[in-house]
Amino acid sequence: xxxxxxxxxxxxxxxxxxxxxxxxxxxxxxxxxxxxxxxxxxxxxxxxxxxxxxxxxxxxxxxxxxxxxxxxxxxxxxxxxxxxxxxxxxxxxxxxxxxxxxxxxxxxxxxxxxxxxxxxxxxxxxxxxxxxxxxxxxxxxxxxxxxxxxxxxxxxxxxxxxxxxxxxxxxxxxxxxxxxxxxxxxxxxxxxxxxxxxxxxxxxxxxxxxxxxxxxxxxxxxxxxxxxxxxxxxxxxxxxxxxxxxxxxxxxxxxxxxxxxxxxxxxxxxxxxxxxxxxxxxxxxxxxxxxxxxxxxxxxxxxxxxxxxxxxxxxxxx
Amino acid sequence: xxxxxxxxxxxxxxxxxxxxxxxxxxxxxxxxxxxxxxxxxxxxxxxxxxxxxxxxxxxxxxxxxxxxxxxxxxxxxxxxxxxxxxxxxxxxxxxxxxxxxxxxxxxxxxxxxxxxxxxxxxxxxxxxxxxxxxxxxxxxxxxxxxxxxxxxxxxxxxxxxxxxxxxxxxxxxxxxxxxxxxxxxxxxxxxxxxxxxxxxxxxxxxxxxxxxxxxxxxxxxxxxxxxxxxxxxxxxxxxxxxxxxxxxxxxxxxxxxxxxxxxxxxxxxxxxxxxxxxxxxxxxxx
Numbered sequence: 001x002x003x004x005x006x007x008x009x010x011x012x013x014x015x016x017x018x019x020x021x022x023x024x025x026x027x028x029x030x031x032x033x034x035x036x037x038x039x040x041x042x043x044x045x046x047x048x049x050x051x052x053x054x055x056x057x058x059x060x061x062x063x064x065x066x067x068x069x070x071x072x073x074x075x076x077x078x079x080x081x082x083x084x085x086x087x088x089x090x091x092x093x094x095x096x097x098x099x100x101x102x103x104x105x106x107x108x109x110x111x112x113x114x115x116x117x118x119x120x121x122x123x124x125x126x127x128x129x130x131x132x133x134x135x136x137x138x139x140x141x142x143x144x145x146x147x148x149x150x151x152x153x154x155x156x157x158x159x160x161x162x163x164x165x166x167x168x169x170x171x172x173x174x175x176x177x178x179x180x181x182x183x184x185x186x187x188x189x190x191x192x193x194x195x196x197x198x199x200x201x202x203x204x205x206x207x208x209x210x211x212x213x214x215x216x217x218x219x220x221x222x223x224x225x226x227x228x229x230x231x232x233x234x235x236x237x238x239x240x241x242x243x244x245x246x247x248x249x250x251x252x253x254x255x256x257x258x259x260x261x262x263x264x265x266x267x268x269x270x271x272x273x274x275x276x277x278x279x280x281x282x283x284x285x286x287x288x289x290x291x292x293x294x295x296x297x298x299x300x301x302x303x304x305x306x307x308x309x310x311x312x313x314x315x316x317x318x
Numbered sequence: 319x320x321x322x323x324x325x326x327x328x329x330x331x332x333x334x335x336x337x338x339x340x341x342x343x344x345x346x347x348x349x350x351x352x353x354x355x356x357x358x359x360x361x362x363x364x365x366x367x368x369x370x371x372x373x374x375x376x377x378x379x380x381x382x383x384x385x386x387x388x389x390x391x392x393x394x395x396x397x398x399x400x401x402x403x404x405x406x407x408x409x410x411x412x413x414x415x416x417x418x419x420x421x422x423x424x425x426x427x428x429x430x431x432x433x434x435x436x437x438x439x440x441x442x443x444x445x446x447x448x449x450x451x452x453x454x455x456x457x458x459x460x461x462x463x464x465x466x467x468x469x470x471x472x473x474x475x476x477x478x479x480x481x482x483x484x485x486x487x488x489x490x491x492x493x494x495x496x497x498x499x500x501x502x503x504x505x506x507x508x509x510x511x512x513x514x515x516x517x518x519x520x521x522x523x524x525x526x527x528x529x530x531x532x533x534x535x536x537x538x539x540x541x542x543x544x545x546x547x548x549x550x551x552x553x554x555x556x557x558x559x560x561x562x563x564x565x566x567x568x569x570x571x572x573x574x575x576x577x578x579x580x581x582x583x584x585x586x587x588x589x590x591x592x593x594x595x596x597x598x599x600x601x602x603x604x
């Protein structure tokens with residue numbers, strides 16, 4: 001009940017936000033919502049299945065580059081189709097990559113995903129003709145719901161139609177993920193996380209379920225990556241770099257990997273804290289590194305774990 | 319030959335990674351940051367030395383000393399951070415070293431600025447030598463020799479000394495070693511500092527041949543990571559072979575088809591991980 005009330009308040013606030021706060025903060029909400037989608041997927045792998053990927057930026061990169069290639073090279077500007085294409089591209093890549101990675105767990109899974117991520121990063125960097133090399137590619141303003149929104153200035157477009165479009169995608173992605181983790185499939189994933197041997201002996205095919213989880217999280221990352229590309233206006237290989245993968249794992253941990261909404265909170269705090277820190281002190285990595293160290297040592301449950309101790313139990317109940 | 323020089327440096331960093339992983343079971347993402355730290359410290363030490371009338375011909379002495387000295391930061395890191403997470407899930411250990419990567423990168427920027435720094439023209443002050451029909455800076459040969467000697471010294475340390483026997487015993491079975499009276503806390507401090515110093519020394523030695531940049535650490539870590547995966551986690555011999563493989567394949571790829579440079583390395587890593595996840599020299603069921 002409390003969760004429902006909180007959600008209604010947060011949802012209402014997000015709909016009303018463009019009238020309440022300056023445009024600048026709305027433009028910060030855009031990456032938050034894009035990362036929100038990415039992290040919902042990442043947490044299916046991290047929090048629910050117990051696999052930590054250090055190469056998930058690979059799929060953010062795939063989503064973002066799908067958007068850039070479609071808008072600049074192929075003249076395809078419909079955002080709905082771009083998201084669909086990003087999801088498809090991610091699924092095509094994640095199917096073989098995931099099938100190889102899920103044969104391993106723990107540190108070997110992390111290393112293998114990191115290696116695949118860096119393969120894609122090097123590909124983006126070195127194959128200049130296809131990808132624009134280290135300068136990357138431009139992402140043109142996509143049409144939303146079939147309309148071009150030509151009359152809007154860049155900011156008006158971003159804080160108006162694009163804001164609501166992103167919000168819609170985030171809400172849909174959240175509802176879908178909520179269904180996934182509460183389904184028998186989600187229960188199987190948690191069993192695999194807590195006791196793979198038992199899951200296997202109960203007839204759950206552990207590698208296959210891990211593979212499904214990997215695919216779903218890759219698709220989420222690509223959709224988030226495509227959403228992220230529009231406000232930036234430009235995509236470049238650093239999107240797929242391993243430190244980016246590290247940062248998104250950081251966001252999940254910051255919010256709390258043991259809770260469904262933890263990752264969303266993590267993305268929100270990360271984006272706004274980064275903006276605040278950077279405005280007063282140029283060395284945000286120093287501050288964030290210290291925050292991460294403190295989190296790991298003293299509060300591995302993240303922010304959700306701090307102010308809602310009862311939450312992990314609720315999550316494990318499903 | 320450029321490949322072998324690169325391999326010599328990579329070996330030092332990877333050996334640091336291996337020693338720490340072997341004993342403390344922590345995969346240290348920050349080993350690349352230590353390498354960058356060593357590079358900057360080396361530049362500063364050489365600058366101070368020549369600025370106070372030191373002979374340029376002796377620049378390698380302050381270079382190596384600066385690299386080793388800054389390695390003592392390992393003590394602070396181990397006591398201040400890592401000791402809290404030894405009994406945690408390895409995910410958290412990995413994330414803690416990632417936190418270290420973030421902090422060290424900015425600490426370097428704060429201390430030395432964002433512009434690349436270098437030791438100037440000292441690289442060729444030892445002249446060049448002709449070897450197998452190629453011209454090689456003598457400095458490269460010195461570094462290759464030094465790295466080989468260090469490899470031999472580590473091998474001797476691990477197999478022939480009491481300290482080495484204790485290290486191997488702790489790596490095999492921490493509880494048993496502790497029960498037999500090994501002070502694990504002191505052990506971990508020493509091992510981690512040794513690992514750190516190998517990384518910082520590697521960074522210091524590379525620097526006359528290139529320039530120090532704040533991103534050099536996060537770039538090197540993926541190469542060092544390739545080395546240890548190919549060689550096998552926790553094995554010094556593996557680090558040696560892995561460094562040679564990576565160094566030589568890289569220079570061949572650069573000469574033949576530059577686009578493939580790092581791509582080739584990662585493909586080798588993936589093949590090794592899939593075909594033989596414990597690497598060429600890794601322990602069985604590590």
